[in-house]
Amino acid sequence: MRTRKVNMIISLVTIMGGMALVVACGQRNATTVIEGDAAEQVYIAPGEYDEFYAFLSGGFSGQITVYGLPSGRLLREVPVFSQYPENGYGYSEESKPMFNTSYGFVPWDDSHHIELSQQNGEFDGRWLFVNGNNTPRIARVDLSTFETVEILEIPDVAGLHCAPFITENSEYLVSGTRFSIPIPQKDVPIDTYKENFKGLINYVSLDQDHGTMELAFQIEMPGFNYDLARNGKAVSHGWSFLTTYNSEQAHSLLEVNASQKDKDLMAIINWKKAEEYVAAGKFTERPTSYYHNLMDESTGIAHSQEMKMTRILKPEDCPEMVYFIPVPKSPHGCDVDPSGEYIVGNGKLSADMSVYSFSKIMKAIEEKNFDGEIEGIPVINYDAGLHGILQKPGLGPLHTEFDEGGNAYTTFFISSEVVKWNVDNLEILDREATFYSPGHLVIPGGETRKPEGKYLVAMNKITKDRYLPTGPELAHSAQLFDISGDKMKLLLDFPTKGEPHYAQAIRADKVKPNSKKFYNIEENAHPYATLGESKTKVVREGDEVHVYMTAMRSHLAPDNIEGFKVGDKVFFHVTNLEQDWDVPHGFAIQGATNAELLVMPGQTKTLLWEPKKVGVYAFYCTDFCSALHQEMSGYARVSAKGADVPLKWGLNETLRENQEQAEKFYEQLENKSK
Amino acid sequence: MKKRILPLILLVTSLISSCGSGGGGEEKKTDTGTEIKSELPSSIQEGKGVGGITDVELSDEPDAAMVAEGQAIYDMKCASCHKLTDQRVVGPGFQGVTNRRKPEWIMNMITNTDVMLDKDPEAQKLLEECLTRMPNQNVKEKDARDILEFLRRNDLDKTGEKDGAI
Ligand SMILES: [Cu+2]
Numbered sequence: 001m002r003t004r005k006v007n008m009i010i011s012l013v014t015i016m017g018g019m020a021l022v023v024a025c026g027q028r029n030a031t032t033v034i035e036g037d038a039a040e041q042v043y044i045a046p047g048e049y050d051e052f053y054a055f056l057s058g059g060f061s062g063q064i065t066v067y068g069l070p071s072g073r074l075l076r077e078v079p080v081f082s083q084y085p086e087n088g089y090g091y092s093e094e095s096k097p098m099f100n101t102s103y104g105f106v107p108w109d110d111s112h113h114i115e116l117s118q119q120n121g122e123f124d125g126r127w128l129f130v131n132g133n134n135t136p137r138i139a140r141v142d143l144s145t146f147e148t149v150e151i152l153e154i155p156d157v158a159g160l161h162c163a164p165f166i167t168e169n170s171e172y173l174v175s176g177t178r179f180s181i182p183i184p185q186k187d188v189p190i191d192t193y194k195e196n197f198k199g200l201i202n203y204v205s206l207d208q209d210h211g212t213m214e215l216a217f218q219i220e221m222p223g224f225n226y227d228l229a230r231n232g233k234a235v236s237h238g239w240s241f242l243t244t245y246n247s248e249q250a251h252s253l254l255e256v257n258a259s260q261k262d263k264d265l266m267a268i269i270n271w272k273k274a275e276e277y278v279a280a281g282k283f284t285e286r287p288t289s290y291y292h293n294l295m296d297e298s299t300g301i302a303h304s305q306e307m308k309m310t311r312i313l314k315p316e317d318c319p320e321m322v323y324f325i326p327v328p329k330s331p332h333g334c335d336v337d338p339s340g341e342y343i344v345g346n347g348k349l350s351a352d353m354s355v356y357s358f359s360k361i362m363k364a365i366e367e368k369n370f371d372g373e374i375e376g377i378p379v380i381n382y383d384a385g386l387h388g389i390l391q392k393p394g395l396g397p398l399h400t401e402f403d404e405g406g407n408a409y410t411t412f413f414i415s416s417e418v419v420k421w422n423v424d425n426l427e428i429l430d431r432e433a434t435f436y437s438p439g440h441l442v443i444p445g446g447e448t449r450k451p452e453g454k455y456l457v458a459m460n461k462i463t464k465d466r467y468l469p470t471g472p473e474l475a476h477s478a479q480l481f482d483i484s485g486d487k488m489k490l491l492l493d494f495p496t497k498g499e500p501h502y503a504q505a506i507r508a509d510k511v512k513p514n515s516k517k518f519y520n521i522e523e524n525a526h527p528y529a530t531l532g533e534s535k536t537k538v539v540r541e542g543d544e545v546h547v548y549m550t551a552m553r554s555h556l557a558p559d560n561i562e563g564f565k566v567g568d569k570v571f572f573h574v575t576n577l578e579q580d581w582d583v584p585h586g587f588a589i590q591g592a593t594n595a596e597l598l599v600m601p602g603q604t605k606t607l608l609w610e611p612k613k614v615g616v617y618a619f620y621c622t623d624f625c626s627a628l629h630q631e632m633s634g635y636a637r638v639s640a641k642g643a644d645v646p647l648k649w650g651l652n653e654t655l656r657e658n659q660e661q662a663e664k665f666y667e668q669l670e671n672k673s674k
Numbered sequence: 675m676k677k678r679i680l681p682l683i684l685l686v687t688s689l690i691s692s693c694g695s696g697g698g699g700e701e702k703k704t705d706t707g708t709e710i711k712s713e714l715p716s717s718i719q720e721g722k723g724v725g726g727i728t729d730v731e732l733s734d735e736p737d738a739a740m741v742a743e744g745q746a747i748y749d750m751k752c753a754s755c756h757k758l759t760d761q762r763v764v765g766p767g768f769q770g771v772t773n774r775r776k777p778e779w780i781m782n783m784i785t786n787t788d789v790m791l792d793k794d795p796e797a798q799k800l801l802e803e804c805l806t807r808m809p810n811q812n813v814k815e816k817d818a819r820d821i822l823e824f825l826r827r828n829d830l831d832k833t834g835e836k837d838g839a840i
Contacts, residue, residue, distance in 0.1 A: 518812070521750060532749035552754035553806055554764065577754055579812035626806050628764075652763070 038491045041482060044071040049512075052444050054457060054505040056478070057111045057130055061498025064111065064130060064141065069444070069455055069505055070480060072494030080139045080148045081109030081132045085595035089148070092597055093301075093571065093606035094526075100304040101153050102289040106135045112161060112501040113228075117211065121168040121233045121449030125510035127211040129164045129173055136160035138173060138204060140211055144516045147295075152213040154202050155290035155310055156183045162226040162242060164204065168233045168449065172216065172271065173204040174240045176226030180249075183220070184288065193251040197223035200312075201242065203271060212294065217278050217311045219322065221267065222375045223249055228333050228399075231271075233449050234340035236358040238272040241343050243331035263326035263382070265374075266334055266345055268361065270321050277318045283311040298525035300603055316376035323365060325380040328354055333399035333440070337408065338449050342387055342423050344408060346397040353397050353410070355426065357387035388426045393419050398439055399502075401446030403453025403483060409446075411438040411458055418458050418481065420488060432488045434479050436462040443483070444505035452507065456481045456488065459500045466493055476500060517581035519602030526604035528573035533557045538649045545570045545647070551585035551599060552577045553626040556619070559634030560655060563647030564611055566640055572597075572619075575604040586622025589636065596622050611638040714795070721839070722778035723794045725786030726815065730777040732837060736827040743817070744824030751811040752821070758828050764806050772829045773838030777822055783808070784818040 044050055050068025053075070058064060062082030066075045083090030083099070090099055090107050099107050109132030117127040128141040136157045140150040154160055154175060163175030180197040182188055188196050198220055205216040224244040232239040247264045250257035277283065288310045295302045315322040327334070328347025335344045343356040364370075364384035371379050396414030403409070408423050416437050420430040438458040445451045458481070463474040475495035482489040521531060530536050530548040536557045539546045545568050550557045556574075564570055574587045578601040588596040589609050597605045611617070620633035639645040648655035717724055748756075755764035771780065775796075783790050783797060787810045790797040801807060813821070829836040 520812070532751075533754045534749055550754060552764070553809060555754070557754065577751065578809055579751065580809040583809065628806055 042070040042492045052505045053508055053511055054503050055114045055128055056496055056500035056503040057114050058497055059499025059501050060110050062109045062111050065497045072492050078141055078146050080130060081111050083107040087598035088595050091595035095302055097302040097304040098151050098293045100291045100293055101135050110134050114502055114504045115164050115166040116504045116506055117170045118166055118168050123506045131160050131163035133159050133161055138164045143511050144514045149295040151293045153290040155288040157200050162229050165229040165231055167231045168237055170206050174229050175202040176242050178225055180223035190251050194249050199223055199226055217313055219313045230334055230336045232340050236340040240269040240271055241334050242267040243334040245330045263328055264331055265324040266327040268323040273321045274313055277313055282318055283313050285309050286312050322377050323380050324377055325385045326382040335400040337402050337423050338451055344400045348396050348398055351392055353390040353393055355387045356385050361385040390421055390426045393428055401441055401443045402451050404451050409456055411441045413437050430487050434458045434460055435466050436460055440502040442503040442505055454484050456483045518579055519600055521602040524602055529604040530575045538647055540647050543568055547572045549574045550577050554628035554632045556634050557651040558649035559651050561649045562637040563645050564636055564638045566611055570609040572607045573604055574599050576601050583625055584623050585625055588622050589619035590617045614638055614640050718794055721776050723782035723790055725782030727778045727781040736823050740820045740823035741827045744820035747817050747821055748824055765804055768825055769832050770829055772826050772836050776839050780822055781818045784813050785815055
């Protein structure tokens with residue numbers, strides 16, 4: 001990883017040649033001058049709230065982290081693509097199906113791009129989507145609970161990097177393959193790339209009420225690498241723009257061979273047209289396999305379904321659906337301004353940045369101003385679609401977002417800076433150093449029709465000397481800038497988790513009022529829920545034992561259980577009977593080889609325990625829930641396989657043997673006290 | 675021993691909690707800065723506690739349908755901590771509760787738990803005894819009324835008497 005990073009820098013610098021020297025440096029100095037009131041601007045007094053939520057992808061952590069802005073305080077880590085023993089995600093029986101894929105159970109991924117749901121080109125605060133790169137997947141997080149509730153695998157793609165970019169009314173998530181591959185997969189020599197490899201651009205539709213994802217159709221494109229995308233908005237609504245690199249179709253030493261040409265291509269897709277072709281049946285159905293994993297809201301249980309068919313649209317059968325336009329060398333981000341008129345191509349190996357005009361692109365299409373075609377896809381004349389060129393803004397432009405005043409902000413990976421420029425007149429207005437090598441940046445609403453140009457966060461790839469050293473690896477750092485004035489102002493550095501690739505930030509009051517405080521126990525439809533302590537029981541079905549357990553400050557019920565045997569599969573179904581905010585109970589038992597459970601108020605969660613040795617094992621609540629939390633514990637007795645110790649359980653009473661007896665027991669208790 | 679200490683602790687805690695609660699306006703400061711507790715809200719003085727429940731009308735005979743509803747909610751949300759006998763587990767046993775507390779107090783305790791624990795001296799006394807803060811169990815007013823009916827039935831069955839605190 002690190003070696004690759006260094007190689008990349010060296011080779012990029014080599015390619016850029018003398019240019020690197022020309023660009024203003026003096027930015028390698030780690031100490032920066034912070035103006036006097038920066039601390040005040042980021043200080044959120046105890047008990048006060050931040051103004052924005054920022055959701056950062058975790059990269060190789062597979063997760064999402066939630067920060068408050070401007071404080072840079074970590075508010076939460078939301079597990080998405082990686083198992084999370086901290087709360088049992090991916091270990092509990094309810095959440096295990098989330099990781100099912102056509103490759104089996106895959107408990108890790110590389111999460112890259114955060115997309116918040118939108119209505120009319122504005123964030124609506126309902127859901128958050130993020131892609132998994134390595135085992136191509138898209139996840140949905142419900143922002144009322146901050147829990148991952150759905151994961152959809154995308155078939156026949158490799159490295160789902162170019163995802164999951166949302167349209168302005170949350171109609172689709174546009175998701176392109178990073179690597180082209182043989183489709184369907186087959187055993188062919190790698191050097192048959194040009195004849196056998198293809199790239200799919202996937203359109204995932206969203207249910208408007210529930211956010212549920214469905215793979216609507218896939219567009220089969222030439223075998224390039226599809227990198228990043230944005231959808232049109234306002235005037236350009238109905239169109240998608242995707243950058244490609246490796247139009248050379250190299251399959252080895254891409255760092256040299258995929259950067260031969262002066263220009264790569266931007267793909268321009270008319271998805272409204274694609275919808276029409278789908279409706280008209282112009283697709284071919286292709287057998288495939290991919291998994292759709294969805295959490296049932298009333299039970300909290302994830303279910304997996306294998307899908308076996310996909311719909312393919314081919315550009316040569318569907319005229320006026322897909323176009324290309326050249327874009328400078330190896331582009332990364334391709335970003336659409338708030339008006340929807342301008343599209344910025346960030347050619348990361350180019351000295352200049354191309355800014356396209358949507359209306360000019362439309363005019364060029366109308367006038368058929370094409371320079372030939374590639375596999376049946378017309379290539380629009382570069383100059384005809386161009387709004388203008390931003391000359392020598394810096395080195396290695398990666399990603400651009402916008403403010404509400406017509407300005408763009410671009411990260412420059414090689415020259416380690418953020419540059420502010422005017423989109424209309426292409427004038428450079430300001431530049432600020434970052435420490436070091438920023439990838440993406442984020443402005444609240446900065447990719448929508450309604451940006452809030454108050455803050456900007458640059459996510460840096462290299463931290464080096466910014467924090468106390470922690471061995472060879474350092475936390476990646478984010479840097480917060482105040483962009484409300486003419487000049488950007490550095491306010492704060494803060495460490496992040498994993499490797500944030502992209503983030504989105506949203507005004508807190510669009511999320512905060514909907515944040516759930518607990519799960520209504522009346523609505524708990526989990527098949528193993530125990531809705532009341534009198535319903536606790538232990539049931540044996542062969543080698544499987546189901547413990548119906550409740551948790552309430554400060555005891556677990558039952559807390560003494562006997563009759564487990566070596567070789568049993570014991571399912572602890574723990575229901576948290578509390579209905580109060582922020583009172584989870586935990587459950588851990590010695591000898592468990594998976595994780596603990598954290599059960600939110602009103603929820604039921606299940607941990608599988610397979611006792612291997614005879615003995616008496618303690619279990620306890622892991623979340624300090626009350627002054628008597630240390631007392632919240634119990635014992636499980638495990639006997640030898642074949643022993644005739646009967647199943648018994650209880651709480652502060654003589655252990656009882658079965659549920660009928662339990663009911664009798666309660667009756668007696670009541671009668672006695674009558 | 676414990677009983678002797680309690681009133682002292684109570685006095686101290688009630689002073690502390692009266693500073694922190696921030697509501698009500700029933701506290702005054704003297705010139706010396708010492709806080710004194712002046713008048714408690716009249717509902718507390720009347721033994722009705724504090725909250726949205728000011729007057730409860732009771733029928734003489736507990737309503738059987740309400741009792742059944744109340745028992746279901748009790749089983750799910752209350753039974754972990756409150757037994758139907760006089761045995762204290764996490765919280766006090768429920769036997770005789772309607773003979774000790776006014777119906778308004780009971781329903782306010784169920785529906786307005788946090789405020790009751792902050793303001794009502796009787797609720798605070800129970801917290802001192804039980805040492806576990808009663809959780810807000812998100813019980814709606816109508817459900818609290820059903821629970822009250824169930825508690826009246828329980829008292830009638832177990833002690834032959836109900837509503838003794840009215
Ligand atoms: Cu606990």
